Amino acid sequence: MTIPSVTLNNGVTMPLLGLGVYAPKQRNDVQQAVEDALALGCRLIDTAAIYGNERDVAAALAASNVPRNEVFITTKVWNADHGFDSTLRAFDESLTKLGLDVVDLYLIHWPIREHRRDTWRALERLYAEGRTRAIGVSNYYPPHLDELFETATVTPAVNQIEFSPYCYVPEVLDYCRAKGIQLEGYAPLVRGQKQHDPRLVAIAERYGKSTYQILVRWSVQHGVVTIPKSVHKDRIRANFDVFDFELTEADFQQLNTFFDNTRIADHPMDYL
Template identity: 50%
Template sequence: MQYKQLNDGFTIPLLGFGTYKATNEEGIAAVLHALALGYRLFDTAAKYGNEEQVGTAIRRSNIPREEIIITTKLWRENLGYQETRQAFQLSLEKLGMDYIDIYLIHWPANAKNYPNWQQANADAWRAMEELQSEGKIKSIGVSNFWPEHLEALLETARVVPALNQIEFHPGYWQQEVVSYCQRKGISVESWSPLARGKVFGNPLLESLAERYGKSVSQICLRWVIQHDVVVIPKSTSADRIAENLAIFDFELSADEMREIDNLPEMGFSGELPNNWPDRV
């Protein structure tokens, strides 16, 4: 496993485990299997409706809590100071924990949904800064923030976000957002690294998989981490969960990285921070 240090000094694995749609007993089993294989970074969210299952799996594993890094997220309809504190407390109770390692604003407020979107984000962030200072959160960050949202947030923030989790995969990797974050010292984390399955069957990715004796999934995950981006693939398949770990024994060349960088748009979710609740 390789690791990345965030701007607050907290170190996290470059490869984690996503739990979106991993619910009920199947979700618990998937998290338990991932823990047994050595995953230690887990991503959930209030909106996923599975914080209780993630917490249950972690308790059943008997692995010390301090060895596990848990990310959860504040849903975009709960932005604001008091709303954030209440939503955080609810997530804490559902997870059955007394602190959360990484807490993110899931989506920024926008002008379509908040009369003063800048203030809504700032108020949520102020609550998160307080929760961090109280020892209830180790690292605070955002998700799906574009430079315009980060610029507004940084006008009043005392703490620079440690992380920005964005849609990042071959065919849609938001270079401008990534470059901005890297200039500001904000680490980037990839969601949907396999482009909702659209990477499968791509001739370039298939040829690279054959060249390295790897799967297309492994090629994509390797490409993500070679951009110095944290990646959190999700799966409930025991074989796929194990396969996703095996990406640290090879390296794509600079030319191969550029080839993947230049793939045409594919697999874009259609979700944009200034459009919700509509999609493009």
């Protein structure tokens, strides 16, 4: 399976579709899921310190035959570790658990108000030292980015936010595009909550695809990097099988109208 890539604002390439591994109740399954995904051709793995499974990702990488430089590994600094020195320490811990010398992308997981500027400064340091190939943020809406730009010396390469038709806020996508920030979407499948939405089912039937595949396709058709999570090989394969069809403009636009503010995580605007 060949997955297209995007080029970030610093020239680093990143796969358009990858595997999320947020699975607190299924830690034992994460290593196998990552091994399965790598075997299927997935080259982007999205983890985070708080997921508690960076060691499982490392074990999967070690067990696979995929060369390190072909895999894009993202991890994130957790809220409790914000601040300049504590972020540097948290990064070291993540790197050790991942068994890596360099990560591909390091993100601020949430914009915790008190320390997010210092945390960004720490990410800039890590980037300058070449310990992460790109730095970015997560759950940042335009006001958080406006604030970051007041002091930042590096523009975030990526902003990872919740992104599905049901929480689609075009202004955030437009803002990031205008600033050269690649948008990455999490929870693209809305954790299955919308699989029976009759409007989504009707679209899926027209393409002979599942509702899950339509949601993944909608994200990639926006040019948004997306990271559906599954620990089942057949589902991972299906979620990645979205490059043999294209949503018509009418269906794409209809999906763009599904906003009902369904979110599986907090609203970033609660973090002003």
